Amino acid sequence: MKQDDEVDPIDARLAARLASLRAERGWSLGELADRSGVSRSTLSRAERGEISPTASLLNRLCTVHGRTMSQLLSEVEAAPAQVVRADEQTVWTDAASGFVRRSVSPPQAGLRAEIVEGRLEAGADLAYDRPPVPGLEQHIWILEGTLSITVQEAVQTLRAGDCVRFRLWGPTRFHCPGPEPVRYALVVVEP
Known part of the structure; x- marks a missing residue:
C-alpha cells in the first residue's frame, strides 16, 4: 500500500485476481485457509486490497492455485507484449x-x-x-x-x-x- 492509504493499482488488481481465483474453484475463505495454511482474516484482507501480500503469502497462494508468482503477477498486468521496456x-x-x-x-x-x-x-x-x-x-x-x-x-x-x-x-x-x-x-x- 502507498503511505497515503491509496491502494496501489497493482495491489488492487492482485486483490481482485486472488478473489476471482478462489471463486473460480468455488472455495470459501475457510477452505482456502485450510488448503494454504493462511488465516481467513489475512486472506479476506488480501482479497479486499487492505494489505499488500508478502512474498511468503503469495507463494502459499500460488502453490494452492498451481501457478508461479510470475504467472500470477502477469495475470494482473495489461495485455502481453513482445518487448517490455x-x-x-x-x-x-x-x-x-x-x-x-x-x-x-x-x-x-x-x-x-x-x-x-x-x-x-x-x-x-x-x-x-x-x-x-x-x-x-x-x-x-x-x-x-x-x-x-x-x-x-x-x-x-x-x-x-x-x-x-x-x-x-x-x-x-x-x-x-x-x-x-x-x-x-x-x-x-x-x-
Missing part, C-alpha cells in the same frame, strides 16, 4: 522482508521460462515453505552483492558472477548477509 516492467515490493521483484520477461501465457530480477536489502531473509509448482527449475545468477540460499537444507553462498541451478521440491530460503544489498537474475522454468 525497463521503465514499464512490473516491480513488486515486499516491504516486510526487504524483497523487490522485477518481472523482466514480457508476460506471456503458455511459455515455460521467464526472467526475474530480485533484490534483497542487507540482512533481509526470505523463506518459502514449499515451491509454487513442484519440480520448478530455477537458475540464479548473482549480479551484485552476496546471497546465501538454502535449498533442501543445502546452503550455498554466492557472490557476484556466481550461478546456481536447482529444482524446487521443498522449502527454500534467501538471505542477504550484507553489508551491501544483493541483486540477482532468476530464470524460472516450469517443469
Whole structure:
C-alpha cells in the first residue's frame, strides 16, 4: 500500500485476481485457509486490497492455485507484449522482508521460462515453505552483492558472477548477509 492509504493499482488488481481465483474453484475463505495454511482474516484482507501480500503469502497462494508468482503477477498486468521496456516492467515490493521483484520477461501465457530480477536489502531473509509448482527449475545468477540460499537444507553462498541451478521440491530460503544489498537474475522454468 502507498503511505497515503491509496491502494496501489497493482495491489488492487492482485486483490481482485486472488478473489476471482478462489471463486473460480468455488472455495470459501475457510477452505482456502485450510488448503494454504493462511488465516481467513489475512486472506479476506488480501482479497479486499487492505494489505499488500508478502512474498511468503503469495507463494502459499500460488502453490494452492498451481501457478508461479510470475504467472500470477502477469495475470494482473495489461495485455502481453513482445518487448517490455525497463521503465514499464512490473516491480513488486515486499516491504516486510526487504524483497523487490522485477518481472523482466514480457508476460506471456503458455511459455515455460521467464526472467526475474530480485533484490534483497542487507540482512533481509526470505523463506518459502514449499515451491509454487513442484519440480520448478530455477537458475540464479548473482549480479551484485552476496546471497546465501538454502535449498533442501543445502546452503550455498554466492557472490557476484556466481550461478546456481536447482529444482524446487521443498522449502527454500534467501538471505542477504550484507553489508551491501544483493541483486540477482532468476530464470524460472516450469517443469
